Amino acid sequence: MTEKSAIIPATHTVPPARFSHGVRKGNILQVAGQVGFLPHVDGRPPTPAGPTLREQTLQTLENVRSVLEAGGAGWDDVMMIRVYLTDTAHFAEMNAIYDAYFEEQGLREAPAARTTVYVGLPDGLLVEIDALAVLG
Amino acid sequence: MTEKSAIIPATHTVPPARFSHGVRKGNILQVAGQVGFLPHVDGRPPTPAGPTLREQTLQTLENVRSVLEAGGAGWDDVMMIRVYLTDTAHFAEMNAIYDAYFEEQGLREAPAARTTVYVGLPDGLLVEIDALAVLG
Amino acid sequence: MTEKSAIIPATHTVPPARFSHGVRKGNILQVAGQVGFLPHVDGRPPTPAGPTLREQTLQTLENVRSVLEAGGAGWDDVMMIRVYLTDTAHFAEMNAIYDAYFEEQGLREAPAARTTVYVGLPDGLLVEIDALAVLG
Numbered sequence: 001m002t003e004k005s006a007i008i009p010a011t012h013t014v015p016p017a018r019f020s021h022g023v024r025k026g027n028i029l030q031v032a033g034q035v036g037f038l039p040h041v042d043g044r045p046p047t048p049a050g051p052t053l054r055e056q057t058l059q060t061l062e063n064v065r066s067v068l069e070a071g072g073a074g075w076d077d078v079m080m081i082r083v084y085l086t087d088t089a090h091f092a093e094m095n096a097i098y099d100a101y102f103e104e105q106g107l108r109e110a111p112a113a114r115t116t117v118y119v120g121l122p123d124g125l126l127v128e129i130d131a132l133a134v135l136g
Numbered sequence: 137m138t139e140k141s142a143i144i145p146a147t148h149t150v151p152p153a154r155f156s157h158g159v160r161k162g163n164i165l166q167v168a169g170q171v172g173f174l175p176h177v178d179g180r181p182p183t184p185a186g187p188t189l190r191e192q193t194l195q196t197l198e199n200v201r202s203v204l205e206a207g208g209a210g211w212d213d214v215m216m217i218r219v220y221l222t223d224t225a226h227f228a229e230m231n232a233i234y235d236a237y238f239e240e241q242g243l244r245e246a247p248a249a250r251t252t253v254y255v256g257l258p259d260g261l262l263v264e265i266d267a268l269a270v271l272g
Numbered sequence: 273m274t275e276k277s278a279i280i281p282a283t284h285t286v287p288p289a290r291f292s293h294g295v296r297k298g299n300i301l302q303v304a305g306q307v308g309f310l311p312h313v314d315g316r317p318p319t320p321a322g323p324t325l326r327e328q329t330l331q332t333l334e335n336v337r338s339v340l341e342a343g344g345a346g347w348d349d350v351m352m353i354r355v356y357l358t359d360t361a362h363f364a365e366m367n368a369i370y371d372a373y374f375e376e377q378g379l380r381e382a383p384a385a386r387t388t389v390y391v392g393l394p395d396g397l398l399v400e401i402d403a404l405a406v407l408g
Contacts, residue, residue, distance in 0.1 A: 134297045
């Protein structure tokens with residue numbers, strides 16, 4: 001029997017409910033929906049990196065990366081990235097930020113597949129991202 | 137070749153289209169989006185457990201569990217839970233219901249990852265949930 | 273180490289960002305969110321198959337199929353289909369189109385699980401679909 005492990009990056013705020021920021025079982029790693037919260041500071045409530053799409057998208061991607069790395073994976077292992085935006089007018093800007101981010105990450109394998117849809121998110125949040133990785 | 141099996145809990149209404157409430161292939165089990173419909177009664181159309189978020193969330197979670205169990209799995213095998221709500225104002229209440237439910241389930245492994253987003257759902261439905269499990 | 277390969281159907285427009293229309297690693301194949309764009313023609317911007325739900329749903333399903341097939345898979349390998357619509361009033365019509373389409377495809381295995389939710393999509397697009405397949 002393969003164990004399912006919770007992935008708990010030191011930088012992360014405690015989840016607001018009984019779920020894990022990431023779980024890994026065998027070669028499958030699932031990252032929970034991340035938002036643009038800054039690294040956790042004791043006594044401070046979860047705080048977005050800033051009000052802008054750029055600040056939040058970059059922080060969200062870093063938060064996904066923290067979970068991947070704490071689980072022994074990296075962007076090259078990611079098969080699927082789900083991007084939730086709140087406004088279709090943000091698509092082009094998000095793509096530009098996304099592309100520049102992954103350019104900097106220096107992927108050696110094929111980029112992940114992606115779905116982007118437009119939903120409601122809690123007040124002040126402009127983007128949420130989750131990811132499925134297969135290690136190998 | 138590994139067979140892909142449809143999972144058909146006895147309690148479930150017939151899907152409104154050509155999809156399965158759950159499928160399993162090898163050690164992967166996918167639960168389709170469940171809503172808060174009561175167990176199927178012949179001759180009665182699909183009927184929500186009630187109008188409240190509490191009634192619907194608990195029934196929805198039970199419906200996910202029925203699929204998992206009919207497929208030989210349980211909550212401990214679940215890697216990812218996707219929660220679709222219709223109103224950001226429901227987040228705190230859903231979390232309280234969710235936490236109490238999983239407290240009662242007595243998970244022995246790490247809780248699943250989760251993403252919660254706010255979407256439209258058919259009239260009268262306040263919550264939809266799907267799940268990905270990895271057995272083994 | 274298993275390689276992660278990008279799946280690039282000849283018919284597809286170039287993704288608007290650094291993501292792949294599909295990726296495969298071992299026996300897992302993930303199809304990115306597809307919309308109802310016609311097969312790519314050099315010099316023509318991405319163009320929906322038509323303004324109607326029927327035209328777009330059928331083209332979207334064909335676009336998913338192109339990715340599956342370019343990755344060595346087919347509908348019988350698909351575990352999960354995520355359907356994003358923009359209007360709950362489209363549910364019944366989409367289901368009828370979906371059922372007729374899969375009737376024609378002649379599935380030999382259990383139909384995939386499915387989740388349908390209602391979100392925002394870019395102007396003029398009525399449906400988006402992604403899929404997770406497990407080969408083997």
